[in-house]
Amino acid sequence: MLNVKGLKCAFNNAGATVVGVDDVSFNIEKGACYALLGPSGCGKTTTLRCVAGLQEPSGGVIEIDGRVVYDATAGICVPTHERPIGVVFQSYAIWPHMTVFENVAYPLRVQRPRLRESEIRDRVMNVLSLVGMKDIGERPAPRLSGGQQQRVALARAIVRNPALVLLDEPLSNLDAVLRDHMRKELAELIARVGVTALFVTHDQIEAMSLAHRIAVMKDGRIVQEGAPREIYAHPRDIFVAQFLGAANTIDGVVDTALADGRARVRLNDGQSLTCRSAAQPGSPVTLVLRPERLRLSASRPDGSAGLAAQVRSVTFLGGFVECVTELGDARLRVIGPPDVSPEAGAGVWLCLLDEPIALPRRE
Numbered sequence: 001m002l003n004v005k006g007l008k009c010a011f012n013n014a015g016a017t018v019v020g021v022d023d024v025s026f027n028i029e030k031g032a033c034y035a036l037l038g039p040s041g042c043g044k045t046t047t048l049r050c051v052a053g054l055q056e057p058s059g060g061v062i063e064i065d066g067r068v069v070y071d072a073t074a075g076i077c078v079p080t081h082e083r084p085i086g087v088v089f090q091s092y093a094i095w096p097h098m099t100v101f102e103n104v105a106y107p108l109r110v111q112r113p114r115l116r117e118s119e120i121r122d123r124v125m126n127v128l129s130l131v132g133m134k135d136i137g138e139r140p141a142p143r144l145s146g147g148q149q150q151r152v153a154l155a156r157a158i159v160r161n162p163a164l165v166l167l168d169e170p171l172s173n174l175d176a177v178l179r180d181h182m183r184k185e186l187a188e189l190i191a192r193v194g195v196t197a198l199f200v201t202h203d204q205i206e207a208m209s210l211a212h213r214i215a216v217m218k219d220g221r222i223v224q225e226g227a228p229r230e231i232y233a234h235p236r237d238i239f240v241a242q243f244l245g246a247a248n249t250i251d252g253v254v255d256t257a258l259a260d261g262r263a264r265v266r267l268n269d270g271q272s273l274t275c276r277s278a279a280q281p282g283s284p285v286t287l288v289l290r291p292e293r294l295r296l297s298a299s300r301p302d303g304s305a306g307l308a309a310q311v312r313s314v315t316f317l318g319g320f321v322e323c324v325t326e327l328g329d330a331r332l333r334v335i336g337p338p339d340v341s342p343e344a345g346a347g348v349w350l351c352l353l354d355e356p357i358a359l360p361r362r363e
């Protein structure tokens with residue numbers, strides 16, 4: 001549906017060239033929801049703006065729904081209003097001087113040839129009821145909550161039945177509780193409308209809960225692409241592992257290579273563990289240990305692998321406790337049920353629920 005190939009976008013910043021997007025390629029299947037995830041400045045918005053036609057790239061090809069809308073070498077650059085897209089901006093860009101109805105109707109009113117008023121009314125009421133806003137169509141736009149503004153922005157983006165909806169940080173200006181609620185609502189809405197969606201976010205929870213596939217970006221490039229579970233379980237490097245959840249890391253060296261892509265790794269403090277790793281003996285590696293895959297135990301676990309550690313701090317967080325443990329010079333965070341509360345300074349065992357991944361470390 002959306003096909004982006006070798007997209008490049010450079011900016012001229014007071015004579016210096018800043019690379020915003022550097023050779024980005026990805027495809028989105030029809031009806032899928034795709035996320036560009038990455039830290040601030042990695043090129044997410046720039047990629048989205050290039051797809052929208054709001055920013056002219058410096059190279060590459062963009063194809064939407066079978067039509068090439070940008071091709072650097074062929075000199076094709078289709079203007080925004082001729083691309084089959086709807087955009088939800090980070091600020092929502094709801095016009096304050098209009099009612100909810102008129103905000104949503106706007107893209108239809110500027111459409112040529114003109115639509116009949118009755119058709120505009122039908123289509124606007126249709127999308128307003130889709131987003132649960134049918135009864136407040138006449139309300140002036142400034143009198144809307146954050147969540148309602150978000151729904152209006154989405155309604156406006158889909159009113160022309162675009163092939164593709166682009167959303168830039170669609171939830172970032174909502175407070176934490178509303179964001180949680182709207183995340184689920186947005187996922188439902190996108191599925192119900194059946195539209196193909198590309199959204200950008202720096203929030204991994206948002207990306208994992210909304211998207212079928214995620215591209216993790218860094219410095220203008222895609223470093224890894226895949227289904228949320230796939231990249232969570234098999235991060236290509238430490239950056240991806242850390243970005244997709246507050247992973248613990250601990251350094252070690254491969255002792256022995258085992259069968260099936262596994263290896264015995266010796267940690268800096270002398271303890272050993274079996275990990276998923278294709279690294280050769282002697283290679284320095286970094287282990288990724290997810291807090292939710294560790295359990296605290298007073299005694300050495302039998303059956304599963306364990307590491308001896310010392311409790312540094314225990315923080316009660318309502319539904320769970322967060323325990324920071326020390327193992328040599330590494331700190332490992334463990335999440336436990338609220339009734340588990342070891343003393344700071346106590347010796348504990350960390351039981352590993354599965355074999356951690358050990359990634360090559362460049363020294």
Ligand SMILES: Nc1ncnc2c1ncn2[C@@H]1O[C@H](COP(=O)(O)OP(=O)(O)OP(=O)(O)O)[C@@H](O)[C@H]1O
Pocket residue numbers: 011012013018019020021038039040041042043044045046047202
């Ligand atoms: N109009 C511009 N002129 C010059 N440099 C720009 C321009 N727009 C973006 N950049 C630069 O391109 C890079 C990517 O910016 P972009 O806005 O795409 O990042 P982002 O991933 O959306 O970040 P954020 O999460 O902060 O929104 C940054 O280094 C940024 O400073």
Ligand SMILES: [Mg+2]
Pocket residue numbers: 044045046
């Ligand atoms: Mg941005």
